[in-house]
Amino acid sequence: xxxxxxxxxxxxxxxxxxxxxxxxxxxxxxxxxxxxxxxxxxxxxxxxxxxxxxxxxxxxxxxxxxxxxxxxxxxxxxxxxxxxxxxxxxxxxxxxxxxxxxxxxxxxxxxxxxxxxxxxxxxxxxxxxxxxxxxxxxxxxxxxxxxxxxxxxxxxxxxxxxxxxxxxxxxxxxxxxxxxxxxxxxxxxxxxxxxxxxxxxxxxxxxxxxxxxxxxxxxxxxxxxxxxxxxxxxxxxxxxxxxxxxxxxxxxxxxxxxxxxxxxxxxxxxxxxxxxxxxxxxxxxxxxxxxxxxxxxxxxxxxxxxxxxxxxxxxxxxxxxxxxxxxxxxxxxxxxxxxxxxxxxxxxxxxxxxxxxxxxxxxxxxxxxxxxxxxxxxxxxxxxxxxxxxxxxxxxxxxxxxxxxxxxxxxxxxxxxxxxxxxxxxxxxxxxxxxxxxxxxxxxxxxxxxxxxxxxxxxxxxxxxxxxxxxxxxxxxxxxxxxxxxxxxxxxxxxxxxxxxxxxxxxxxxxxxxxxxxxxxxxxxxxxxxxxxxxxxxxxxxxxxxxxxxxxxxxxxxxxxxxxxxxxxxxxxxxxxxxxxxxxxxxxxxxxxxxxxxxxxxxxxxxxxxxxxxxxxxxxxxxxxxxxxxx
Amino acid sequence: xxxxxxxxxxxxxxxxxxxxxxxxxxxxxxxxxxxxxxxxxxxxxxxxxxxxxxxxxxxxxxxxxxxxxxxxxxxxxxxxxxxxxxxxxxxxxxxxxxxxxx
Numbered sequence: 001x002x003x004x005x006x007x008x009x010x011x012x013x014x015x016x017x018x019x020x021x022x023x024x025x026x027x028x029x030x031x032x033x034x035x036x037x038x039x040x041x042x043x044x045x046x047x048x049x050x051x052x053x054x055x056x057x058x059x060x061x062x063x064x065x066x067x068x069x070x071x072x073x074x075x076x077x078x079x080x081x082x083x084x085x086x087x088x089x090x091x092x093x094x095x096x097x098x099x100x101x102x103x104x105x106x107x108x109x110x111x112x113x114x115x116x117x118x119x120x121x122x123x124x125x126x127x128x129x130x131x132x133x134x135x136x137x138x139x140x141x142x143x144x145x146x147x148x149x150x151x152x153x154x155x156x157x158x159x160x161x162x163x164x165x166x167x168x169x170x171x172x173x174x175x176x177x178x179x180x181x182x183x184x185x186x187x188x189x190x191x192x193x194x195x196x197x198x199x200x201x202x203x204x205x206x207x208x209x210x211x212x213x214x215x216x217x218x219x220x221x222x223x224x225x226x227x228x229x230x231x232x233x234x235x236x237x238x239x240x241x242x243x244x245x246x247x248x249x250x251x252x253x254x255x256x257x258x259x260x261x262x263x264x265x266x267x268x269x270x271x272x273x274x275x276x277x278x279x280x281x282x283x284x285x286x287x288x289x290x291x292x293x294x295x296x297x298x299x300x301x302x303x304x305x306x307x308x309x310x311x312x313x314x315x316x317x318x319x320x321x322x323x324x325x326x327x328x329x330x331x332x333x334x335x336x337x338x339x340x341x342x343x344x345x346x347x348x349x350x351x352x353x354x355x356x357x358x359x360x361x362x363x364x365x366x367x368x369x370x371x372x373x374x375x376x377x378x379x380x381x382x383x384x385x386x387x388x389x390x391x392x393x394x395x396x397x398x399x400x401x402x403x404x405x406x407x408x409x410x411x412x413x414x415x416x417x418x419x420x421x422x423x424x425x426x427x428x429x430x431x432x433x434x435x436x437x438x439x440x441x442x443x444x445x446x447x448x449x450x451x452x453x454x455x456x457x458x459x460x461x462x463x464x465x466x467x468x469x470x471x472x473x474x475x476x477x478x479x480x481x482x483x484x485x486x487x488x489x490x491x492x493x494x495x496x497x498x499x500x501x502x503x504x505x506x507x508x509x510x511x512x513x514x515x516x517x518x519x520x521x522x523x524x525x526x527x528x529x530x531x532x533x534x535x536x537x538x539x540x541x542x543x544x545x546x547x548x549x550x551x552x553x554x555x556x557x558x559x560x561x562x563x564x565x566x567x568x569x570x571x572x573x574x575x576x577x578x579x580x581x582x583x584x585x586x587x588x589x590x591x592x593x594x595x596x597x598x599x600x601x602x603x604x605x606x607x608x609x610x611x612x613x614x615x616x617x618x619x620x621x622x623x624x625x626x627x628x629x630x631x
Numbered sequence: 632x633x634x635x636x637x638x639x640x641x642x643x644x645x646x647x648x649x650x651x652x653x654x655x656x657x658x659x660x661x662x663x664x665x666x667x668x669x670x671x672x673x674x675x676x677x678x679x680x681x682x683x684x685x686x687x688x689x690x691x692x693x694x695x696x697x698x699x700x701x702x703x704x705x706x707x708x709x710x711x712x713x714x715x716x717x718x719x720x721x722x723x724x725x726x727x728x729x730x731x732x733x
Contacts, residue, residue: 605732608662608725612654 023115031115046094081135178226217277228260245348282322289315325402346377391470427522
């Protein structure tokens, strides 16, 4: 078992090294073979580990490979820790990672950086596996930074495109802010419990002071905010859509952005001891959920709509964790991984068919031409919107219902409103893309074609869990398989069993009704009377503009952070560096120059002058010495 | 005036004459000669001390011998430099060698 767990991250690392260095020479146009092969094997091994955990869910697997860092009494090992939570992540990361690899064979075919792309994907898989398998915070951080690096490399994959390289830098920099919090949290942990191993930290939670614990939790959550694109550090994720679509599906929807959620869930023993931290997590999550959903309403780029829906979904997950519905949050993570990965891959298929066009206003009527893409994307969208009985419905409902039962009624209201908005923009996306007549240029229309099998098969394979996963693992609500599976990780709080007839069923009906209303609204606006959206935006221009401009968050950062930094740097450059630093150096040189000119005539070049100086000096010296010593 | 003073007065006089020659003369040969005068003035003082001061009895002549030896070597080199300079400049005036100035 030890060897198998060790191999899971090691295989993609091997694939990365070989593909990057020898990929082009060794495999030529098929630079994908090794990369895809190692990930497939890693998937098989992950499934084996998952099965093992499935059958022995009570005892976590622990693998200690070697001591990594030893400093004084602090020891950090390189080791893996696999419990049921890790197993769920392995399932998501392994499966979607593998499918995205296969999909990329079709999507990236012919790209000049083909081998580079697969090398980066492999590196990403290594980092992500390390992140979820780590048995201590530092190793997790290594994976955390690794996925961040890959995210940067892959967003800026088409680095000749200015916007892509800008977006990559933006993602990298914004994430640094969160990572700063993560490192501070680790320092605090070292200070207070002198270990970073999960088991060690969690065993000593009681000995951490309340304030310190709150600080640790909030700093950890700061890291999660950055990685999982929560308000106010969400700005990088929509821009990250500049990367190739498989990257958006893998990194920015299904796996990496979940790392923050996973980290908070992993730190469950810390967070449950800090009520205030949980409240912060829930509030930020709830706010982000509705905030991002409102932005998604008016975006025109198909990938940006899905990106904002991801931000919103991640908000849902944090909302669940903060409200204490831990298993529900992970359930949503699991379901979301599949349906969001599916949505992105399907949108990639659409973009592929539209010759690279991403603007939904120029799409339409693709239902007939891309039947497979249409049906799979519809599945993903319905799951995302949360319509019975697809996976999103059960997961979302547990979160909203969980908040209601925990007494956070305002969170329930936020959740319901978000669900309504989500239904509208998901409906809008589907209706604009697949219904009506095609609005693209004739030439583009001519080229519309269904994607190759290597792309559509992963779509179908993702559509199946997106559709039925909820019914398999989430039934009955609040007590489904996923809850029992995660029991060893999240101690189960005894509550009343779910009642279909009572409040549980009622809540479910309410949320379903709201969602259907949302879909109907989208239908009215984008199919029946298409002039309605334009009229609405005319009647509420401020609301439309605020949403369309993402509530001016980028502009806010531009004014509050970027401008001052650039102006400050300019001032430092043109004034401080030129005037003060260079000035003082040059001034000193000038001073010495003047002084030297003054004493230059002393050096006459005549030996006898020097001899005279020596003699007179000697004379003076003798006189002085005589005067000092007396007679 | 005790006995040693006469020797020291002589040494001082000789030294001052030599120093004056080194500083005031412009002819290189004469400067070298004046240098010798100064060295010998010191030799006289050394020998005198050796003779009259109990603590250093017998040590002065040794120093004097060293000074004479080194002076011989120094004169050799000094005259060689003077001749080399003369070949370059056709001049023995110390003032004409002043290229090394600021």
